[in-house]
Amino acid sequence: MKFGLKYIASVIAISGSLFAYAAHAELAPTKLETPSQVIASQVVSFKQDAQLIRDTYEPQLYTLPAFKMGHYGLRMYRQTLDPKYQSAIWADMARVASKLNTVAYEMNTPEQIATYSQKRLDEYVGDKDERSQRRYAATKKMPEYIYLGVGLLGSMARANEYGLQHKEDLKLREIIRRYDFKKYATDTEMIHAWAAQLANQVYWLRQLGEQDVVDDFIVAFKQAYPDSLDSTLTDQQYMNKIYGMTHIIFAASEYYQHPIKESDFQWIYDYYRKNVDTILKRSKEDVLAEVGINFLLAGQDDDPVVLAMRKAIQSSINKEKGMVPSVDGDFGLVHGEHRNVLAIMLLDWQQPHVAPTVNNQPKIFSSVPYGLVAKGNLN
Incomplete structure (x- = not known):
């Protein structure tokens, strides 16, 4: 981590934000440390706390479901290139292969897609939380989005990142081309329900060389969440807005693989700096970590944010449990994996790596799950 004059000069500037967070978290504000103390002690303590969380998760990593195991292992591998995460990556490949096999061979007709999507959508019926209600209300008019966006695109994009594709890649692409994704990506209600997911999906489509609606989505996102109306948003909607912004950056980096040029997303970084107090007051730990990582991807390690x-x-870390609990005080490893791996990355950032790929790490791909092949190796 680099510390320049900008970092030292800016420490005092963040004092208001730190005190705001302390008040929000019902913590007694403490005296802000001097720049030398921050450099000498805080950086060490950040890394120590990241290791504390690792020590909680990694002995039990392979007890987690495949999605969570892969989520953690892939992010840690892209940070460290440590081969100890290879088994988690293989589990993620297996999950991707299973999903794409199902789509290719068992669930691809319009009727099958409609049945699957409606069944998944019905799972939201009866849920009382705002997010679920918004997702149901927005998606019931276009239920196929559940199949296309939430399922198919993510698996195809992950395979693509590995340097792989499904044996029936052309068939899968034909399914995507049945639908105009701009309809989902520019619908205000859909953005209010799925902002972060849509950000991922429009970039995945671009990554796959399919429909490019990234710019359309960003225009629609700004219209759906004008800054002037922030004070009218519920906390859930405010976090949905910030989540959407963080995921635009993440998706553009292909998830921690490429550095980001701040000027390409200046409107996002300017918003973070201007509204840091509000973000601290109104957001969960997942969101706070993602905002910080957005700056790290842009090489802004010494930004006060x-x-x-x-x-x-x-x-927010519970030292006895060795993890960041949920806002409700839950310490479950499965449900807490997302916020805790983000906490590790924020507190002990390494650097982006384009990894793992068939070409760069061939040992990881010496045996791939059925259905996946190296890109360009279709029969």
């Missing part, structure tokens, strides 16, 4: 987010996350 990063330190503010790190201190906020650090203060």
Whole structure:
């Protein structure tokens, strides 16, 4: 991690944000440390707390479901290139292969897609939380989105990142081409329900060389969430907005593989800096960590927002349990995996790596699950 004059000069500037977070978290504000103390002690303590969370998760990593195991292992591998995460990556490949096999061979007709999507959508019926109600209301008019966006695209994009594709890649692409994704990506209600997911999906489509609706989505996103109306948003909707912004950055980096040029997303970084107090007050730890990581992807390690987010996350760690609990005080490893792997990355950031890929890490792909082949190796 690099610390320049900008970092030292900016420490005092974040004091208001840190005190705001302390008040929000019902913590007694403490005296802000001097720049030398921050450099000498805080960085060490951030890394120590990241290791504390690792020590909680990694002995039990292979007890987690495949999706969670892969989520953790892939992110840690892209940070460290440590081969100890290879088995988790293979489990993720197996999950991807299973999903694409199902789509290719068992569930691809319009009737099958409609039945599957409606069944998944019906799972939201009866849920009382705002997010679920918004997702049901928005998606019931276009239920196929559940199949296309939430299922198929993510698996195809992950295989693509590995340097793989499904044996029936052309068939899968034909399914995508039946639908105009712009309809989902520019619908205000859909953005209010699925902002982060849509951000991922429009970039996945671009990555796959299919429909490119990234710019359309960003225009629609700004219209759905004008900054002037922030004060009218519920906390759930405010977090949905910030989640959407963080995932635009993540998806553009192909999930921690490529650095980001801040000027390409200046409107997002300017918003974070201007509204850091509000973000700290109104957001869960997952969101706070993602905001900080957005800056790290842009090489802005010494931006005051990063330190503010790190201190906020650090203060939320339960040292006895060795993890960041949920806002409700839950310490479940499965449900907490997302926020805790983000906390590790924020507190002990390494650097982006384009990995793992068939070409760069061939040992990981010496045996791939059925259905997946190296890109370009279709029969």
